[in-house]
Amino acid sequence: MAYIYMVRCQDASLYTGIAQDVGRRMREHYYKKKTGAKYTKSRQVESLEMVWKTDSWAGAARLENYVKHLKKAQKEELIRHPETVEELFGEKLKGERYEPCPGLNLQMFLENE
Template sequence: MKNWYVYMLRCADGSLYTGVTTDLTRREQEHNTNDKLGARYTRCRRPVVMVWHEPHPDRASATRREVALKRLKRLQKEHLITAATLSG
């Protein structure tokens, strides 16, 4: 059984992108190199760097968390990123 992940990328312009995936490395690479598989939002904001991720047992819970994260203010997202950096 694969874990699902919610992740945040920091784009070259400093903006944050949030998504879900089962493979963090592959997904970051797709965002940086593949115009068909990378998100439209990140295509013109390359390079992107994975700055935060969180595991989930299934796609449904990962998607719910993604929606919740997208509703957060930028400062709240930055606090999550900082906390993860300090703890890991």
Template sequence: MPAWYLYIARCSDNSLYTGVTIDVERRINEHNNCNKKSAKYTRVRRPITLEYQESFISKQLAYQREYRIKQLSKIQKEQLIQLSTT
């Protein structure tokens, strides 16, 4: 059973994009290479860089966490990212 990851990426316009995947590196590459699977939001905001990630044992838990993070303000997301780097 693969691990699921929630990730936050910083776009070229300094906005933050939150997503869920089983392979973070592949997903960031898809966003940056404007793959058909890349999100519409990131296509015009490339390049993006990985800022934060968490792992989960199930898809459901990862999506629940994504929902909660998407409810946060940008300032709160920035604080979460900052806490993970200290």
């Protein structure tokens, strides 16, 4: 299983990433650990906006790449309507299925630290 996630930073920017363990990755970003992303080290992560799960790392990397290239308004729309991810990117996703994981939030992962 692999996950694609979008976090919102304090400057209102959105960061998109992939992980096998979302909780570990959120702690790396939030606490600015050495293994965290350069982007989130310079911007405090404020919230976990969306998570999708898929069966393969390659599929996760593919979706991450497409989402990263969207304009901010398109990313906001995708957050509001996460079920449209396959419709939005169509055949580019090569038949991979992406399941939204609503109800996850940053605090639930930080409480384990």
